[in-house]
Amino acid sequence: MTFRLFSLPHLAILCLVPVLGAGAALLVRGGRKREKPVRFVLGTLVAANELTWYAYVLWHGWVILPFGLPLDLCDMVLWLTVFVLFTKRAWAFDLVYYWGFAGTTMALLTPDLGAPFASYITVKFFLSHGVVVASLLFLSWSGCARPRPRSWWKALLWLQVYALGIGLFNFAFHTNYFYLCTKPSSGSLLDYFGEWPWYLFWSDVIAAGLFFLLWMPFRRQYSTQS
Secondary structure, X not given: OOOOOOOHXXXXXXXXXXXXXXXXXXXXXXXXXXXXXXXXXXXXXXXXXXXXXXXXXXXXXXXXXOOOOOOOHHHHHHHHHHHHHHHOOHHXXXXXHHHHHHHHHHHHHOOOOOOOOOOHHHHHHHHHHHHHHHHHHHHHHHOOOOOXXXXXXXXXXXXXXXXHHHHHHHHHHOOOXXXXXXXXXXXXXXXXXXXXXXXXXXXXXXXXXXXXHHHHXXXXXXXXXX
């Protein structure tokens, strides 16, 4: 069974992610003593799933340096999410809130998969990306964490720094991490943004708009408190 965008199983997964985030948030709102165990369970699940994947990839010999390294944005978001779930560090949440909702959610909507739907690779992809987004929803909806003032443009600035570093790596080793050199082979929203380098420019513009929109609900909360 090949994977098809917005097929019934795909839509079911997309619906399940916010349900999981809302369920965890409601559980914590019902008793603050549950917050730490819920955070630790989610963090352990994300980390264990990813470490299992690393072992699987190494076992099959798919890491041929410099290819196959966990350098894409979703990889950074995943481990930042684990860090936030275990520590609740504000600076890390400031980054992962915007990067995760704007980037990982997009990966869930238009995944770049070259494997059948009922395969370990596909299950791992949706589990890691889905639990990351659900964890960010849980942290936001439960009140465990929230982005600080001026965080949206700082997250955008650090995104440029990270992209620049990955771009230099791509240039030096002829790789395509972060899709900075070519668009994904499967269909994605980047197909509507033109060819290189225009799809990078428009992606950055849209990222800035999404980051600002993600900040708006908290902007109103801070203005009300002041």
